[in-house]
Amino acid sequence: MKYFFFLTFFILNIIAGESHAQERHATLEIFASQKEASAGNTFYIAIRQNIDDEWHTYWQNAGDSGEPMSIEWITQDGVTISDLRFPTPKEIRYDPLVNYGFEGRPIYLQTVTVDEDFKDDAITLQGDAFWLICKEICIPEMQTISLTIPVGANRETTNSSIFVQAKNNMPQEKDWPARLEKKGNTAFLTVSVPEDVRNNFQTVEVYPYDWGVMKTAETAVTDIRDNGEVVISKTAEDRDFAELVEPQFVLKTEAGAYVVKAGTGGAADVVAASSVPFLVIIIFAFIGGIILNLMPCVFPILSMKALSLVKLSGQERRHAQASGIGYTVGIVASFVAIALLLIGLKAAGASIGWGFQLQNPYVVAILATLLFVIALNLAGLFEISSRFVNLGARFTRGNDVKSSFFTGVLACMVATPCSAPFMASAIGYALTQTMIIAIIVFIILGLGLAFPYLILCFIPKVQKILPKPGPWMQSFRQFLAFPMMASAIWLVWVLSRQAGDMAVLYILALFLTITFIIWLYRRSVKRSVKSIIAAVMIAILIVYAPLLSKGDAPAHEAFTQARLQTALEENPDRPVFVNMTASWCITCLVNERTTLSQASVTQTFEDYNVLYMKGDWTNKNQEITQYLESFQRNGVPLYVFYNKADENGRRPEPQILPQILTPAQVIGIVKGETP
Amino acid sequence: MKIFLMTAMAIILSVNIAIAAPQIGQPAPDFTGTDTFGMSHRLSDYIGKTVVLEWTNTECPYVGKHYSTGNMQAMQKAAAAKGIIWLTIASSAEGKQGYTTPEQANEYIKANNAQATARILDPSGEIGGLYEAKTTPHMFVINPEGLLVYEGAIDDDPKFKKDGMRGARNYVIAALRAIDAGQPVEVTQTQPYGCSVKY
Known part of the structure; x- marks a missing residue:
């Protein structure tokens, strides 16, 4: 009742x-x-x-x-x-x-x-x-x-x-052999996909029919192996897989969507599968770290450290080794700190990728100022006391380990604006992995960055290659101020795109003020007078710091997911070229100069009626981050070409272009000549 | 250097906390929440008693299904009679569906004759995040030793429609009975159903 x-x-x-x-x-x-x-x-x-x-x-x-x-x-x-x-x-x-x-x-x-x-x-x-x-x-x-x-x-x-x-x-039902395994807290779905299908996709979104199999919020990692197996891994839920009866999955790829039925067993194979790309990534990370030494912002620092070795007598070699270790620890610790920051922000739900640090105008301003001050130092305006950072002017005994540590930290900081080619792919990979793997990748990057100096410190034979000390060292040091200054100029320009002309005015005024204060401190004026003047100037700078925050958005042809979708669906006969770029991405800008703005390319776009969409990732943009992620990318540049629809009214899967473009290649893809 | 290491440790620890999901058979994550009367409740103070956590959203139709039929209140009343602590938790963020002021929540309690020990307001989503509460209602049962013994749906009728409650197998009641009888809980984890928690 x-x-x-x-x-x-x-x-x-x-x-x-x-x-x-x-x-x-x-x-x-x-x-x-x-x-x-x-x-x-x-x-x-x-x-x-x-x-x-x-x-x-x-x-x-x-x-x-x-x-x-x-x-x-x-x-x-x-x-x-x-x-x-x-x-x-x-x-x-x-x-x-x-x-x-x-x-x-x-x-x-x-x-x-x-x-x-x-x-x-x-x-x-x-x-x-x-x-x-x-x-x-x-x-x-x-x-x-x-x-x-x-x-x-x-x-x-x-x-x-x-x-x-x-x-x-509808997803197409396939009887492709598949198995599901849990290794640690990762679920691995291994599917044998026939070659003709496998060649037509790069990424897989996986949708389990059962609850409690894979964490929904994580991004799946796809590994397409030479033996024909596609291994999709994603963080597992804690449900016991043995409970599952013939678990089914939808695999959504660029080539189409498929339903597969999986068995649950045989774990051994999977371990090897995931460790192979991991090794490759480790090697990439290491090479990327080494290449970083040649970047204009890092090269002067390495050079100054190397110069300090030139002056050493035989007995001081021990100090050299200690310094090498200090420098390495400083770099690795900084990279780990960056990794933890990235992972922490990601765990907190921020949608970020590598380069995120340059999306904040304040960080850009601080880095630009840092590069500028280092340039002044190299040029000889002033000497930094060796308490914290030793750029090699002197090699003091008591402090060499500590100062080398901070030089390492400095090297890492000035390295952040320049990511080497191999580095980007390693970091992109790291961010989709578990915390431990991500940290390992960052540590290897740091070791790569520290490696050349470490070799110099530990192998006396290599030291002999270094030229004899002499007056040339002073000139060389002064010369190194120029790449530093160039890097600073570049960051000021990034800032101008990011936060507008007032920010440029501000940063230049900041440079002027800092130069003046450094000059002032080297005059024989009363200390109290110096301090008051400096304090007033710094106070004024702090008051005006909000000038750095973003002004009006720069005008550009904007990408939005909605606009892309409309263009793809409502205008199937019009190809679409998507360019994801950012002002701080040198590769992107080079590509735009050397390829995308070339007359031959623009003419081809016109001839084939290509819709050219540009996404500007200079500032944080959730939609673009998600778009990048949908192609398993964590950074720019990304170039995607959607060809026009075929007779059946379906567009072929989008083509991803390499990160370094040539006009011939872009024209080829638009004309449909390149596979 | 020391400061740097300590900062790094702090970051590692905080990341770990954010990642650790509650596990069946493991100690339930401790929390302190404030109820609609401004009283604070700390989970670890209830060691020795069985605790039920019920995620709620006053405007979610699936919550409405269990309250409009009196099903939830009946469970709460039976639990209270057995000395079980029943904490209803609302993790809706301010401005989202299901967010209430303490006064509005008390009106709701009165109008629906809710019988929970307390209704905790968690607009920051902190407790919800700690338990990875996904839906309303999402139920958790913690035994007197403080271990999580059940997590998931209230029953096996995940549909809003139907007069399901009578025929449905109620997992929470089953878990509470097992604890009472000193037996292991048979079904420890199911897929929670309902509206998403409006974090």
Whole structure:
């Protein structure tokens, strides 16, 4: 009785809720694949859910929350309706939670089978559909749908465009051998994909049909191996995989979406699979670190450290070794600190990649000032006391380890604006890995950076290569001020793009003030007078520091996900070229000068009616970060070309261009000559 | 150098804390929360008692399903009779659905005759993050030793519709009975259902 009361109350509540819901956020339409049907016949019905903008419904595994659509059919005797088939889902992020579902107009499919002994005049399908629809808030909605198909011999198909579209959006079922394993807290899905398919994709999004298999919020890492296996790894949920019966997954790739069924066993193979690319990455990281030494911002520091060795007598070699170790520890510690900062920010939900530090104008200003001051020092305006940083002018005994440590920290700081080519891919990889692996990659980078100096310190034979000390050293040191100054100029320009002309005025005034204060301190004026003047000037600078924050956004042809989507869908005959760039990305700018602004390339774009979209990642931009991530990238440049649609109205998978462009290559891809 | 190392350690520790998800059979993460009457509740003060955590959102239809039918209140009342601590936690951020002031929450409690020991307001999402609470309702059961013994859905009827409560298998009640009888909890983890927590 009590239950009856509650039940009535509950039903009344639903009805009341229904009548209050003046505004529905999704409506269903139902279509049959045939004009008529008869006994013994099987046909399809398609249910299209027309979802309001910004709202979403759920896939059969809804992810962290939500409820998929269900339909309760009231069927006639002799008519059976299969389970609801869902189209390929997409990730819908509400940080920190991620759902799997649909936006726009998903089409669901069901199969209707009419028994051999069916006798009625018409097939009437009626069902109560129920779904949850969300946009921050969630609303349950329901709708009764019905469809009547006359019984007859006319099996002519109808609504073919709906069914073609539905089929295209359904993941294709494949019997590719697959297995699922858990190693530590990582889930590995290994799939043997036939070569013709495998060659057509680079990245895989994975959607498990079961709950509790993979952490929704993590990004999957795809490893396409030479032996034909595709290994997809993602942080595992703590559910016991042994509970799973034939776990199924949707693999969404550039080539299409596929359903695979996995067994669960045999873990040994997977370890080797993941360790191979890891080794390669470690080597890349090390080479990247070494190359970093040649960058204009780091090279002077290494040179000064090397010069200090020239002056050493045989007995002081021990100090050289200690200094080498101090320098290495300083660099590695700084890299680990950067790694922890990155990981911490990522864990806190920030959407960042390498280069993030240059997205903040204050950091850019500090780095520019640092480079400028080092340049002044190298030029000989002043000497830094060796308490903290020894740029090699002197080699004091007591402090050499400590000063070398801070020189290492300094080297790392000035290195941050210049990332070497190999470094970017190593860092990109590191950020998608577990914390331990990420830190290892950063440590190796640091070791690479420290390596040349370490060799100099430890191998006397190498030291002999260094030229004899002499007056040339002073000239060389002064010369090194120029690359430093050049780096500072570049950062000032980055700042001008980032925060506008007032920021440039500010940073130049800052340079002037600092130079003046340094000059002042070297005059024989009373100490108190010096301090007062310096304090006043610094106070004024601090008051005006907000000039560094962003002014008006610089004008550029803007990328937005929505605009790209519209361009891709509504204008299938128009190719799209996406250029993800940033003012602080030297490679990007070089590419724009040498390739993208070349007459031959612009002419080709014009001839082929290419839509050229540019995403500016100079400042933080969530949408661009996500776009980069969708191509497994963590930094710019990224160039993607979407060719026009083929006869079937489907665009081929987007092509990713290399990070260093040539006009011939871009023209080739646009003309369709390059594979 | 010392300061640097200490800072690095602090960062490592804080990252670890952020990553550590609550695990079945492990000590439940400790927290201190403030209820709608301004009283503070620390989980570790309830060692020796069974504790139920219920994530809620007053406007979520799935929470509504359990409150409008009286199902949740009945469970809370039965738990109270057994000396079980029942903490309802609202992690909706200010401005998001389900955020309430203490006064609004008390009105809701009164109107719905909710029987929980306390309703903790967690608009910063700190406790929600600690437990990785995903949905409303998302339920956690902690035994008198302070170990997490159940995490997931309230029952096996994840649909909003239907008069499911009668036939549904209630995992929370099953876990509480097992603790009471000194038996191991049979189903320790299920997929929570409902609306997402509005962090």
